[in-house]
Amino acid sequence: xxxxxxxxxxxxxxxxxxxxxxxxxxxxxxxxxxxxxxxxxxxxxxxxxxxxxxxxxxxxxxxxxxxxxxxxxxxxxxxxxxxxxxxxxxxxxxxxxxxxxxxxxxxxxxxxxxxxxxxxxxxxxxxxxxxxxxxxxxxxxxxxxxxxxxxx
Amino acid sequence: xxxxxxxxxxxxxxxxxxxxxxxxxxxxxxxxxxxxxxxxxxxxxxxxxxxxxxxxxxxxxxxxxxxxxxxxxxxxxxxxxxxxxxxxxxxxxxxxxxxxxxxxxxxxxxxxxxxxxxxxxxxxxxxxxxxxxxxxxxxxxxxxxxxxxxxx
DNA sequence: CCGAATTAGATTGCGCACAATCTAATTGCC
DNA sequence: GGCAATTAGATTGTGCGCAATCTAATTCGG
Numbered sequence: 377x378x379x380x381x382x383x384x385x386x387x388x389x390x391x392x393x394x395x396x397x398x399x400x401x402x403x404x405x406x407x408x409x410x411x412x413x414x415x416x417x418x419x420x421x422x423x424x425x426x427x428x429x430x431x432x433x434x435x436x437x438x439x440x441x442x443x444x445x446x447x448x449x450x451x452x453x454x455x456x457x458x459x460x461x462x463x464x465x466x467x468x469x470x471x472x473x474x475x476x477x478x479x480x481x482x483x484x485x486x487x488x489x490x491x492x493x494x495x496x497x498x499x500x501x502x503x504x505x506x507x508x509x510x511x512x513x514x515x516x517x518x519x520x521x522x523x524x525x526x527x528x
Numbered sequence: 529x530x531x532x533x534x535x536x537x538x539x540x541x542x543x544x545x546x547x548x549x550x551x552x553x554x555x556x557x558x559x560x561x562x563x564x565x566x567x568x569x570x571x572x573x574x575x576x577x578x579x580x581x582x583x584x585x586x587x588x589x590x591x592x593x594x595x596x597x598x599x600x601x602x603x604x605x606x607x608x609x610x611x612x613x614x615x616x617x618x619x620x621x622x623x624x625x626x627x628x629x630x631x632x633x634x635x636x637x638x639x640x641x642x643x644x645x646x647x648x649x650x651x652x653x654x655x656x657x658x659x660x661x662x663x664x665x666x667x668x669x670x671x672x673x674x675x676x677x678x679x680x
Numbered sequence: 681c682c683g684a685a686t687t688a689g690a691t692t693g694c695g696c697a698c699a700a701t702c703t704a705a706t707t708g709c710c
Numbered sequence: 711g712g713c714a715a716t717t718a719g720a721t722t723g724t725g726c727g728c729a730a731t732c733t734a735a736t737t738c739g740g
Contacts, residue, residue, distance in 0.1 A: 386646035494538035522555035
């Protein structure tokens with residue numbers, strides 16, 4: 377009876393989806409780390425590079441919207457990517473408030489070296505692609521509902 | 529054709545389950561924040577309190593194993609909880625290497641004030657309990673497979 | 681027993697994340 | 711045109727998260 381109650385107790389750690397997501401994010405990070413170390417990237421930096429490999433020469437704001445990050449996070453991160461000669465930061469001429477982020481040749485070239493990363497992650501997940509796609513879609517839907525609540 | 533390819537491209541941001549998990553974790557954090565502010569806790573501190581509300585007077589190591597965190601994270605966090613008079617840190621007498629973490633009266637009392645948190649999160653998730661339980665179990669299974677790979 | 685290896689936790693340093701605040705540029709409104 | 715409101719980034723401060731290193735206590739193998 378006490379056992380049955382505890383598996384329903386919403387205040388129990390193991391019953392919380394948020395902790396599942398939180399701890400899964402850290403587990404992913406730990407799997408990515410050795411792969412990204414070889415590229416000289418952290419995981420958030422890798423995310424920024426993924427954005428730029430899809431579309432180059434974008435304002436900081438667009439990167440922030442895609443990754444759900446603000447300038448307080450992105451400004452120093454992008455300065456580090458610039459120091460690593462992977463991107464160039466330039467004030468937009470049309471709108472001087474914007475800073476445009478463009479890949480350098482090195483930044484472009486890194487895409488090839490990063491090509492094997494997703495399949496290494498897939499292998500570590502030890503899970504079929506279709507299962508992962510289903511889970512991903514469910515998690516994205518949940519995330520979007522949560523983000524909708526934040527905007528009231 | 530190009531469109532079809534891009535929806536399969538493993539190097540695309542939107543195709544990566546890890547980004548889904550990463551961004552969902554941040555979304556959860558943003559939903560929790562105003563709820564936890566009222567308790568004077570951050571989300572990781574709330575997780576530690578959840579552990580202690582289940583079982584009091586445990587060594588730091590046990591907390592770390594439950595939350596997948598190490599002393600570099602927990603030591604300063606626990607010192608902040610102690611400064612907030614929610615826990616007491618004492619060297620174990622049997623094994624002087626261990627530091628035991630015990631709730632104060634205030635720490636115990638906070639459990640009642642935190643009781644409404646999970647249902648607020650459930651409401652924000654805008655999702656049935658059974659759906660959430662299924663997702664949670666899938667995510668935990670994935671996390672555990674990832675963690676298994678890390679330990680080689 | 682005693683020295684080596686292991687273990688628990690603390691410390692240092694770096695890189696996010698984000699709130700709050702600031703500056704400068706642009707837009708909107710009259 | 712001119713002033714208020716908005717917008718894009720930068721800055722500052724706090725709190726994780728983790729690698730690397732350190733100390734002190736305990737355990738293990740001979």
